[in-house]
Amino acid sequence: xxxxxxKPSRDICQRGTSLTIQCQVDSQVTMMFxxxxxxxxxxxxxxxxxxxxxxxxxxxxxxDKFPISRPNLTFSTLTVSNMSPEDSSIYLCSVATPGTGExxxxxxxxxxxx
Amino acid sequence: GQSLEQxxxxxxxxxxxxxxxxxxxxxxxxxxxxxxQHDGGAPTFLSYNALDGLEExxxxxxxxxRSDSYGYLLLQELQMKDSASYFCAVRAPxxxxxxxxxxxxxxxx
Numbered sequence: 001x002x003x004x005x006x007k008p009s010r011d012i013c014q015r016g017t018s019l020t021i022q023c024q025v026d027s028q029v030t031m032m033f034x035x036x037x038x039x040x041x042x043x044x045x046x047x048x049x050x051x052x053x054x055x056x057x058x059x060x061x062x063x064d065k066f067p068i069s070r071p072n073l074t075f076s077t078l079t080v081s082n083m084s085p086e087d088s089s090i091y092l093c094s095v096a097t098p099g100t101g102e103x104x105x106x107x108x109x110x111x112x113x114x
Numbered sequence: 115g116q117s118l119e120q121x122x123x124x125x126x127x128x129x130x131x132x133x134x135x136x137x138x139x140x141x142x143x144x145x146x147x148x149x150x151q152h153d154g155g156a157p158t159f160l161s162y163n164a165l166d167g168l169e170e171x172x173x174x175x176x177x178x179x180r181s182d183s184y185g186y187l188l189l190q191e192l193q194m195k196d197s198a199s200y201f202c203a204v205r206a207p208x209x210x211x212x213x214x215x216x217x218x219x220x221x222x223x
Contacts, residue, residue, distance in 0.1 A: 043213040045210055045212060048210055056208075092156065096209060096211070098209075101144075101164070101211075103147070103203070105158075
C-alpha cells in the first residue's frame with residue numbers, strides 16, 4: 001500500500017495565475033500519475049512522471065500548460081499554468097503497486113479558477 | 115487511444131444484486147480494474163482482472179472477457195453505503211491506467 005499526501009487540498013485562484021500542487025508518497029515509486037477530474041466527470045490522465053526523465057504527457061495535455069517535476073522517488077509537483085475557469089477541477093496524484101491493477105490516490109487538490 | 119464505456123446511472127434496492135458493465139477499446143491491455151468513489155473522496159481500489167473469469171472479494175466480484183473486450187462489477191447484498199460512483203480502468207502496457215466514463219450507483223431502501 002501507499003499513503004499519498006497532496007497540497008493544497010483546495011484553492012481559489014485568479015485567471016491568468018499559476019498554481020503548483022505537491023504530491024508526497026510514503027515509499028519510493030518509479031512512476032507517479034497525475035489525473036484531472038472535472039466536476040461530475042471521470043478521471044483523465046494528464047501525464048506520467050518518472051524520476052530522472054521528462055514526464056510523458058497524454059494527448060491533449062502539454063508541458064507548457066502542465067509542467068511536472070519529479071526530483072526524487074517520493075515526490076512530484078504539477079503546475080497548472082496561466083489558469084482559466086476551464087481548469088477548475090480536482091487534480092489527483094496516484095501511484096500503482098507494481099505489476100498489479102491497484103492505484104492509490106491522494107485526497108486530491110480542488111482548484112476553482114475565477 | 116483508449117475508450118471505456120459504462121452506463122451513466124444505475125439504481126438498485128438495498129439487499130439486491132447489481133451489475134455494472136464496462137466495454138473497452140484500447141491499443142494495449144494488461145488488465146481491468148474497478149474503483150469506487152464517494153462524493154468528495156478519492157477513488158479506492160476494489161478489484162482487478164488480468165485474466166478471463168471471475169474474481170471474488172467479499173460482496174464484490176469482477177468479471178473479464180478479453181475476447182469480448184468486456185468486464186463487469188457485481189455488487190451483492192447492496193447496502194446504502196454502496197451508493198457511489200464506480201469506474202472501470204484499463205491497465206495499459208506502459209502501466210498507465212485509463213478510466214471509464216463512470217457509473218453513478220444509487221441504492222434505495
